Amino acid sequence: MTATPFVFTAWASAYQQRIEQVLEHTLPASDTLPQRLHSAMRYAVLGGGKRVRALLAYAAAEFTGATAMHADTAAAAVELIHAFSLVHDDMPCMDNDDLRRGKPSCHKAYDDATALLVGDALQSLAFECLTHAPTSHAVQQIQLLAQATGSRGMCGGQSIDLQSTGQTLSVDALATMHQYKTGALIGAATLLGAYAANQPTDAQLQALGYFSERMGLAFQVVDDILDSTTDTQTLGKTAGKDSAQAKSTYVTLLGLDAARQLVQQLHQDTLTRLAPFGETAVALRGLATFICERPF
Amino acid sequence: MTATPFVFTAWASAYQQRIEQVLEHTLPASDTLPQRLHSAMRYAVLGGGKRVRALLAYAAAEFTGATAMHADTAAAAVELIHAFSLVHDDMPCMDNDDLRRGKPSCHKAYDDATALLVGDALQSLAFECLTHAPTSHAVQQIQLLAQATGSRGMCGGQSIDLQSTGQTLSVDALATMHQYKTGALIGAATLLGAYAANQPTDAQLQALGYFSERMGLAFQVVDDILDSTTDTQTLGKTAGKDSAQAKSTYVTLLGLDAARQLVQQLHQDTLTRLAPFGETAVALRGLATFICERPF
Numbered sequence: 183m184t185a186t187p188f189v190f191t192a193w194a195s196a197y198q199q200r201i202e203q204v205l206e207h208t209l210p211a212s213d214t215l216p217q218r219l220h221s222a223m224r225y226a227v228l229g230g231g232k233r234v235r236a237l238l239a240y241a242a243a244e245f246t247g248a249t250a251m252h253a254d255t256a257a258a259a260v261e262l263i264h265a266f267s268l269v270h271d272d273m274p275c276m277d278n279d280d281l282r283r284g285k286p287s288c289h290k291a292y293d294d295a296t297a298l299l300v301g302d303a304l305q306s307l308a309f310e311c312l313t314h315a316p317t318s319h320a321v322q323q324i325q326l327l328a329q330a331t332g333s334r335g336m337c338g339g340q341s342i343d344l345q346s347t348g349q350t351l352s353v354d355a356l357a358t359m360h361q362y363k364t365g366a367l368i369g370a371a372t373l374l375g376a377y378a379a380n381q382p383t384d385a386q387l388q389a390l391g392y393f394s395e396r397m398g399l400a401f402q403v404v405d406d407i408l409d410s411t412t413d414t415q416t417l418g419k420t421a422g423k424d425s426a427q428a429k430s431t432y433v434t435l436l437g438l439d440a441a442r443q444l445v446q447q448l449h450q451d452t453l454t455r456l457a458p459f460g461e462t463a464v465a466l467r468g469l470a471t472f473i474c475e476r477p478f
Numbered sequence: 479m480t481a482t483p484f485v486f487t488a489w490a491s492a493y494q495q496r497i498e499q500v501l502e503h504t505l506p507a508s509d510t511l512p513q514r515l516h517s518a519m520r521y522a523v524l525g526g527g528k529r530v531r532a533l534l535a536y537a538a539a540e541f542t543g544a545t546a547m548h549a550d551t552a553a554a555a556v557e558l559i560h561a562f563s564l565v566h567d568d569m570p571c572m573d574n575d576d577l578r579r580g581k582p583s584c585h586k587a588y589d590d591a592t593a594l595l596v597g598d599a600l601q602s603l604a605f606e607c608l609t610h611a612p613t614s615h616a617v618q619q620i621q622l623l624a625q626a627t628g629s630r631g632m633c634g635g636q637s638i639d640l641q642s643t644g645q646t647l648s649v650d651a652l653a654t655m656h657q658y659k660t661g662a663l664i665g666a667a668t669l670l671g672a673y674a675a676n677q678p679t680d681a682q683l684q685a686l687g688y689f690s691e692r693m694g695l696a697f698q699v700v701d702d703i704l705d706s707t708t709d710t711q712t713l714g715k716t717a718g719k720d721s722a723q724a725k726s727t728y729v730t731l732l733g734l735d736a737a738r739q740l741v742q743q744l745h746q747d748t749l750t751r752l753a754p755f756g757e758t759a760v761a762l763r764g765l766a767t768f769i770c771e772r773p774f
Contacts, residue, residue: 332602
């Protein structure tokens, strides 16, 4: 008798459906007062996105021997934070983007004031969600998520991005900005999953740190490549925005070929680093490939 | 030998200074990357406000036998949430107010995008702060604060307020709106302080519930009275805004005299309810008087 071979697409699809259900139950119903706000929160969160951050949490939970049920609150919390950041980033005073996940962005479908409150309330809900985590590490999860979200994480990265628009950044400065803006939450998603039930070992934490650092970078480089090579309809968000806003990207700084090579290198290094962990890391390796081989 | 008599103004002044120091140390320094965001966060939080929510946390901590040191994280967290709400409420897409605590509001002193990020990052910081609470009740504190902040608390109240502008509300509908918008965070401030160290008794929790409910209402009625009777300079924020925006208030619905009588009744009921707790409730009673007797 042989074990069922691991098929990443089946694994990812099962967890994408699972997190949709979890988020569905975590968000207040649309008929709960205040109805317009709850309806807008559900619009902003449900039925869209690749759920990469939730998948990271579930994969890291498997890596440390936790069940999916243990990781549900972590997966939901990181998706709620991500959704809040998209709603606020799309607002007129930020990136002013009308399209998100293939549909009108939240402030277009509702209004600016509602979008502001949606983002605020989704952030609160993410932390509330973690207080229900079935683990003795809930405080640690909340601390990791708060640090990754705040001024020395995602919000800080957005601030650096605003300050940098129109300037040519060095590759190092670009990496710092993206470590704050995207990498911090990707790292938190992974660690929250790792703390879903058990105390991760030092070897596991080191491997996850290596994984998150490279995948955070790869994710952004791929985003930059897609922004420069893919049309808006395929992307589900406005394409070509970086060059329109004269932003430094890995494509403008390195060129398209070198950017692609960088992603391949990060991918290969990550697979090699996780190889000794065998079957426990099969979902993490699948995610590394998924992140690095998005069509471009 | 007799005990030193309790002087509320001295008590409040000592704790106002204490919370300023705690917030000073909780906020990242202005020279920490990203500097502009950190500078704006400090601008929005430090050097202003009556710190009523922090005082509630400290008074409730005294009530349950916790030390000030135990309550510092609770007091800081509720002030950070309050400051975040003021920054976002003042933005052009919300109340569009240029003046706050006697100085330009955050989006005027900086810019709209920075103000948006300031609010977001202050919320994260509030929850991070509570993860450092020296208590086994940190998860419970975080849950209470998240619920009071989110869509079924403060953010929800702001949404109801937006939907209600221009309509004449019933007194009940007005009370519901303010319970979400202001009352929830006042209740959370009190409960967070109560859970600063020990498990509060049922008798303490019931008394605090009574206190919070009445003081939440009194706080708002006094705000409405002040908005209609005080000039902008004294208030430190734009006065007469409610009538300019055709908002229902306790003054428009009840009339000025009945609104004042309501506050006196709430004040008296609260003092009576807390009387059996003797010295442990002296700061709570002082706060009730402070909230109800702001000059009007």
